[in-house]
Amino acid sequence: MSDTWLDQLASVQGTPALSEAEIESLLGVARDVAHRVERKVTPLAAFLLGMAVERRIADGASRAAAVEGAVAELEELLPED
Numbered sequence: 001m002s003d004t005w006l007d008q009l010a011s012v013q014g015t016p017a018l019s020e021a022e023i024e025s026l027l028g029v030a031r032d033v034a035h036r037v038e039r040k041v042t043p044l045a046a047f048l049l050g051m052a053v054e055r056r057i058a059d060g061a062s063r064a065a066a067v068e069g070a071v072a073e074l075e076e077l078l079p080e081d
Contacts, residue, residue: 022067029071036078049074 003023010017018026029049034042049070056066 025071029074032078036081
């Protein structure tokens with residue numbers, strides 16, 4: 001993965017670049033969805049996660065809090081290993 005490419009994508013989409021903490025958290029939860037739910041739903045879960053983050057931000061949360069909260073909700077729904 002190229003951080004430069006991700007930074008370019010964020011810029012084109014008018015979104016701040018991902019922090020290292022966000023990258024670590026999002027890759028971890030994507031891995032968990034792929035292995036504990038189903039690989040093919042991982043991009044869909046990531047899309048829904050992004051929508052949840054944006055909703056939380058629109059409601060006044062900081063981006064860090066929005067990511068943390070949305071990831072926590074997703075993790076609660078994951079089946080056990």
